[in-house]
Amino acid sequence: MINKFKDWHTNIMMNYMDKLNIGMYGLAWLSWGKGILMGIILMMLIGCSKDEEVVLEPLFEISLDGQSFDPYERYAKIETFGGSKWVDGKLKKIFILYLQIDDGEPRLDRQHFALYTLDHDANDDGELLDVGTYTWESPDDKYAGVEIPGDGEYIVWNEVIVQDAGQLGGAHSGLICLTAEGEFYNPYIQRAMSVSMKLENFPIGIDIDATPYGYLLN
Secondary structure, three states: OHHHHHHHHHHHHHHHHHHHOOOHHHHHHHHHHHHHHHHHHHHHHHHOOOOOOOOOOOEEEEEEOOEEEOHHHHOOEEEEEEEEEEEOOEEEEEEEEEEEOOOOOOOOOOOEEEEEEEEOOOOOOOOOOOOEEEEOOOHHHEEEEEEOOOOOOOEEEEEEEEEEOOOOOHHHOOEEEEEEEEEEEEOOOOEEEEEEEEEEEEEOOOOHHHOOOHHHHO
């Protein structure tokens, strides 16, 4: 069997040598060139293959009065919105995280938790929100609200630090990373509560009607 294959291959090789009018030395160079060409084609095929798409996993951690819980189990609606608007020659940018107890239409009079950052003099850089520190004291025109609205609610203090809102580019576009700490009065239980929150790679919605806080841009 091996001898038959050897004889067949030898006949093929001799026929090519006769047709191309070359000797064994020329055939060796032809084989070498064919190998180089195949290697180049293989490298081009590998180089043209698409890189795998990077998918960043979102993270949402929250605790009230030091007690951590799964927000997706407690809240029926979890919505975000990020937008901007020119007002009196200055660019306003807002980010809203809206957590509603029931599954009804988002409204201010429904029991919910809200975090929002409002920049009254933002950078015109195409990003949904500027990085920086936002608080209830509004340093550098960067205001933050972290609260459960209701009759007599108020903010004791808060600090929201936005590390990224798409500035990193690539897979980070349209995502936000922030931390939030604070204390507020909860009118439903009539006492102050502390809050700690962390968002990583969390999608920023662009539907202004997804939360009832879009009016803050006006």
